[in-house]
Amino acid sequence: AQSVTQLDSQVPVFEEAPVELRCNYSSSVSVYLFWYVQYPNQGLQLLLKYLSGSTLVESINGFEAEFNKSQTSFHLRKPSVHISDTAEYFCAVTVPGSSNTGKLIFGQGTTLQVKP
């Protein structure tokens, strides 16, 4: 079975500072990895994903995540955060293939609090 652990429940950071949100996963088979963002009182939106190939993936709003197979990690980073990045971030994993039926396993979530 797969599992996801987000190592920090809350991450406070000042505006324009760098940030890293940590995610570790457990799986004995190859996986797809996702980061979702949830702004207050909204649903979840896909931020970025790793399927295969280049281990560094980027989003359109400046976030990036690096897949590290040996450390089973998929940490999310941004070099300079804005107030508008304040949200909850979820790491998720799925096992590709018909037997898994697309089910996503989510981590517990990390609340990013950007302070002025």
Added chain:
Amino acid sequence: NAGVTQTPKFQVLKTGQSMTLQCAQDMNHNSMYWYRQDPGMGLRLIYYSASEGTTDKGEVPNGYNVSRLNKREFSLRLESAAPSQTSVYFCASLQREYNGYTFGSGTRLTVV
């Protein structure tokens, strides 16, 4: 706008009451899912429907039932609500695993 629509957005129930949460998607996706979100626990899968005509239990199915009415609609029913079912419920749909889910905006349910 294309996407996943959930109704209602808010609901307060008394213990023992029943209700159905509605979910509809207009993207012709094959698979649909119901999750609940609780503080510190992330999202946990209640039930899912991999394709029209099939439904299966997820991680936390007790106290819930589902119906895949057609390809567009996937409803979640609470037969006898309990305070432990106070949560935010999200419906999601999926066409291909590599695309990721499309989520609805959620239903905030309080059981008193």
